[in-house]
Amino acid sequence: MKSLTDKQQEVFEFIRSCVRDENYVPTVREIGERFGFSSTNSVRGYLEALEKKGYISRRPHSSRGIEIAGEFLENAERGIPIVGRVAAGAPITAIENLDGYLELENLYAADNHYALRVRGDSMIDDGIWDGDFAIVRNQPRVENGEIGVAVVEGEATVKRIVISGRTAQLIPANSLYSPIHVDLESTDFRVGGKVVGVHRVLY
């Protein structure tokens, strides 16, 4: 992408901050006023430059019709910074240690995921504790032996699920508990999805 001049960058940042912080797109005259231009045509030059270089697009003849290009529209810095190897001497959260961002919406794409609060310690040997959030991908079946959400008579539980013939086995990961056998023909049973993540809040 072509680089901007200092002044063009300033104008672009002003427009972007309006959209981000105030939630409205400035008019040509508002931009001019901000920078002390006496002519709307001064702004026009900037907008044409920004458009040609791909930083904005414009809806012709529409008031406040500037659209910031997608790649400059937020999103980049959301989430919690992931710290990699710690550089010598630098504080642990220093930028040079930055390894990316941890964000749920990024990790578990869009629409087909949900979270379920786990109750009880039946999955403790699989590292899923009482109170943890299970992140579940919504799907109607799982491979035998995978950890999933079993919905039995409207009650949702997290277990390893094995289906064979007309019975579903719900296998806990805790030697104190025994597998539950569900008769598929006499019971309202449904797989609620596959557990693809676990989140625990400690504080």
Add this chain to the structure above:
Amino acid sequence: MKSLTDKQQEVFEFIRSCVRDENYVPTVREIGERFGFSSTNSVRGYLEALEKKGYISRRPHSSRGIEIAGEFLENAERGIPIVGRVAAGAPITAIENLDGYLELENLYAADNHYALRVRGDSMIDDGIWDGDFAIVRNQPRVENGEIGVAVVEGEATVKRIVISGRTAQLIPANSLYSPIHVDLESTDFRVGGKVVGVHRVLY
């Protein structure tokens, strides 16, 4: 907050979806066109009602001057939906089961948190596995016995930390490992923060 009529809700949702999805505020006439009104004054009635009930505010005489009230401006629906008790018959992700949203930035306020990838199984009895992300609140010390990040000679590890006199003990949660004793006067030691959450990606 005063409730909206069905039609008012529709108009409000249309405006909101424009702002959220297309990133522009519709004009009075664009709203009217969307709903098939032949008069701009029809829209005016809705805008006045929405403003009076506190759902929007307006910059007078400014084009595209509708501002969505803060509490309806995104944020609410970010993250992964948390499903509570499953209503009878309803699919598990049905809206009536919705219990809120799981989002890291929401859970771990703003700036003073980072994530660290855990290496090794030394904390397995505390439910922290190899490859898990530890969510860490950046703070210079922890209470004795709390799980924190110990930075020893630039190397960051997650352990229970006990400091007494001139030694720091880094206590693993795995009977296969022994506590590590660090001499504070001869070693570059620093507490990198307190572990306040754990996230595991399974898929």
Add this chain to the structure above:
DNA sequence: TAATATACTGCACGCATGTACACTTTTCAA
């Protein structure tokens, strides 16, 4: 040395747009 991008001023055109006034109909609580 000519051409092109950058950085402006000044003025004007004309549609876009918020707003105002006048009126009709239906619904619903006091």
Add this chain to the structure above:
DNA sequence: TTGAAAAGTGTACATGCGTGCAGTATATTA
């Protein structure tokens, strides 16, 4: 049964606002 809120239609007006044309001046590049 009166009256307010809701849901419209239709017309009109002033100004907001994007755009176009005509210039000027200074760098940067070919």
